[in-house]
Amino acid sequence: MKKTICYAFVQSLPILCGYLFLGMAFGLLLQKAGYNFIWAFFISLTVYAGSGQFLLISFLSGSVSWFNMAFMTFMLNSRHIFYGLSFIERFQAMGKAYPYMIFSLTDETYSVLCSLKVPDGIDEKKASFFIALFDHCYWILGGILGTIAGELIPFDTTGVDFAMTALFVVIFIEQxxxxxxxxxxxxxxxxxxxxxxxxxxxxxILPSLIVTVSLLLMVKKQMIETGGEQLEC
Structure with missing residues (x-):
């Protein structure tokens, strides 16, 4: 178990860097809207959706209606439907962790799990669970630190959200x-x-995902027959 946890922690380190910075940006904006670190903790614990949480700040400040909030949240996070479909069998095999794995499947966690190549002696199911758990903790920690920092010191958040873009570029190059x-x-x-x-x-985002998945399904059989890699993610 210790070896598996250490492996999962190492795999989650790129997410740590991105989530701390972006989580702090969320915390700073939340604190500016008049909410403290307790709100940051429970929102990050239960909502756990980067773009959705930033949208939630506008909702809490009263500038977004219930309908617009629901519609925009759905449009922003509809891509997760495709993420979940590609992992549903793997997550079902994880037993009691199945509901949490669905909940914790963010863009970054999805990218890490897609490229996961577990060495001998490591339990893949437990490693996947701890990677998701570590990522969730990083996001919660970032939000808490952001609200505390916003209360103690003035902070300019311009450009902080680029940390996620940089993280995706690194993951893309590695894959x-x-x-x-x-x-x-x-x-x-x-x-x-x-x-x-x-x-x-x-x-x-949603149309491009629909087109991409449709085209991949069309060429999947041909790629397998010609010796290509099976498209699991």
């Missing part, structure tokens, strides 16, 4: 170097750019 099959990358990239041009920056 590109380790994977022999880059067809999914090209399909996802071209679909995203095309949908961005058609639907705009605020509405392209």
């Amino acid at each position: 590109w170097l380790e994977s022999k099959n880059h067809i999914p990358v090209w399909i996802g990239g071209i679909s995203s750019v095309g949908c961005l041009c058609i639907f705009g920056a605020d509405n392209f």
Whole structure:
């Protein structure tokens, strides 16, 4: 168990850097809206959705209606439907951890689990669980630190949210170097750019995911028959 926990912690370190900075940005904005670290703790514990939590700040300040809040949250997080479908069998095999794994499947955790290559002597199911748990703790810690820092010192949050973009770039490069099959990358990239041009920056995520998944399903059988890597993620 100790070896598995240590392995999971090492795998989660890139997320630690990103979640502390972005979580602190959330905490700072929450504190500026008039809420302390207790609110940051419970929101991060129960909501645990980066973009959704930033939207929640606007809702708490009274600038967003219930309907707009629900609709915007759904649009922002609809991509998780696709994440969950690709991991549903793996998570079901984890028994009692199944509900928490669904809840904790963020963008960054999904990326790490997709590229996970567990060495001998490590329990993959337990490693996946602890990676998700560590990531969740990092986000909670970041939010708490942000609200405390906002109360003690003035802080300019400009550019802090770029930490997540940088994190995704690092994960993408690592997966590109380790994977022999880059067809999914090209399909996802071209679909995203095309949908961005058609639907705009605020509405392209869901259409691009639908197009990407559809194209991957079309070419999956051919890739397997030609010796390509099976598209699990």
